[in-house]
Amino acid sequence: MDRLKLHRNGPYLVMIPGLILLALFSIYPFLFLLKISFQKYSPIGKTKPFIGFDNYIHLFQDHNFWNAIKVTAIFVLSTVSLEFIIGLALAVILNQLRIGERIVQSLILIPIAMAPTVVGLMFRFMMNDQYGVLNYFAEIFGFSRTAWLSNLDFALPALIATDIWQWTPFMMIILLAGLKGISDEPYEAARIDGASAWQTFWYVTIPQLSKIIYIALLLRTIDSFRIYDTIYMMTKGGPINSTSTLSWIVYDKGFKFLEFGYGAAICVVLLIVVVTLLTLLLKKIDLFEVEKKS
Known part of the structure; x- marks a missing residue:
């Protein structure tokens, strides 16, 4: 029974390392990018306030x-x-x-x-x-x-x-x-x-x-x-x-x-x-x- 389950779930188990790498190097960076686009984010600043769409408004101006x-x-x-x-x-x-x-x-x-x-x-x-x-x-x-x-x-x-x-x-x-x-x-x-x-x-x-x-x-x-x-x-x-x-x-x-x-x-x-x-x-x-x- 365990072998049958392993056989059925085998393709998904093989995909797990790739999905983890995809999440670490693609999905997480994109979500972080999206998040800071709504902030006044600077590496030299102590605070990173949420400013909504101000960056986008400034962008189009x-x-x-x-x-x-x-x-x-x-x-x-x-x-x-x-x-x-x-x-x-x-x-x-x-x-x-x-x-x-x-x-x-x-x-x-x-x-x-x-x-x-x-x-x-x-x-x-x-x-x-x-x-x-x-x-x-x-x-x-x-x-x-x-x-x-x-x-x-x-x-x-x-x-x-x-x-x-x-x-x-x-x-x-x-x-x-x-x-x-x-x-x-x-x-x-x-x-x-x-x-x-x-x-x-x-x-x-x-x-x-x-x-x-x-x-x-x-x-x-x-x-x-x-x-x-x-x-x-x-x-x-x-x-x-x-x-x-x-x-x-x-x-x-x-x-x-x-x-x-x-x-x-x-x-x-x-x-x-x-x-x-x-x-x-x-x-x-x-x-x-x-x-x-x-």
């Missing part, structure tokens, strides 16, 4: 917060869309490559093997207005030197370009795996029907890749919202908050100015924004599943 919303939206939309377009192009090219495919893939994947702090530091040196390699080549081609990271017009595009350089290979490898999984039959049918290369790509390849595309967009969208390391190494949110994203002002308010309660409120709003976007993407994936079944 804060010009820096709305600026961070705008910068984050520009950054996420630009990086994810361009990484998808370039990554898809590279995936299609590599899928057609028959000689040296593994070597080319290995070379393209080098950026994602590097830490974001290293990439940020490398691009900061490359974009230096005095000794940066980009200005060196700019002068060779007759252009003047540019202070890429301290110029209001170029700082955010420089950050976007850095992210694209590092994470396009990630998008490419997911899409390439999807292309490898498409059978030859749809392409043979399209060839028999006399479809052009563009028609085959648009009406055969893209529909077959639809679920993979949304998964790739989902993963990169999550990661784009979390950018911090590269900003810290390259611009530190400047100049004049032109590269200050939501994740950056969480650090700025919470750890630089020790306004933990206010920083927690920003985290809660960021979480709501990300969860809403991810829910919409997941609904798209479910929609494609329903269409395929029908």
